[in-house]
Amino acid sequence: MKYRFVHNNFNVIDLERSLKFYNEALGLKVARKKEAEDGSFILCFLEDGITEQQLELTWLRDWNKPKYDLGDNEFHLAFRVDDFDASLKKHKEMGCVCFENEKLGIYFIVDPDGYWIEILPTK
Template identity: 55%
Template sequence: MKFSFDHNNINVLDLEKSVEFYKEALGFVETRRHHPSDDSFTLVFLGDETTQHKLELTCMKDRTEPYNLGENEFHLAVVADNYDEAYAYHKKMGCICYENKPMGIYFIMDPDGYWTEVIPKK
């Protein structure tokens, strides 16, 4: 038996704001959108146009309160083909929330408080 990654999911309050953030910050593109017949939520799948892995954003129609992310000890990670350019771009966007210079990585934060680690291409 073998398993492979397909997608990760996060729940968001403002779907279009989140889609725009991931588009602007990481160049992700919308690959699919789903509305159930009862219109209680919307799913948007985002891809990097390089791998098959997707980020699924779920927006619950009646949700108004921010999600409790606990200690937020989970994150996504992406590889930057030009780390220095990515760092300067994210610094200008104002979305860098944590830097670990000795490890050569940094994190950006989306509108809902989720972190994405940015690592250099090896």
């Protein structure tokens, strides 16, 4: 048997705000969307246009506060970027840089729901 990654999921409080953030910060676009007939949830699958990996954003009608304890943010996604300096500048302008580790040459941004995303330079 062989397995491959398909997607990761983040639950979000304000879907439109999150879609805007992920598009502006990382260039992710909606690949597909699924809405419950009763309006209880919306799933949006975002893609980078390069890999098969997707980020599933889940909006739940009856969820109005963070459900998960994100702890020390050891749970996170990571992206490589081809122009690290321009990316860092853009994210600083957006005000979403939450941690920089100059020694390792990486930084993290935080999304509207508090999820951390690691930004790595292309090796």
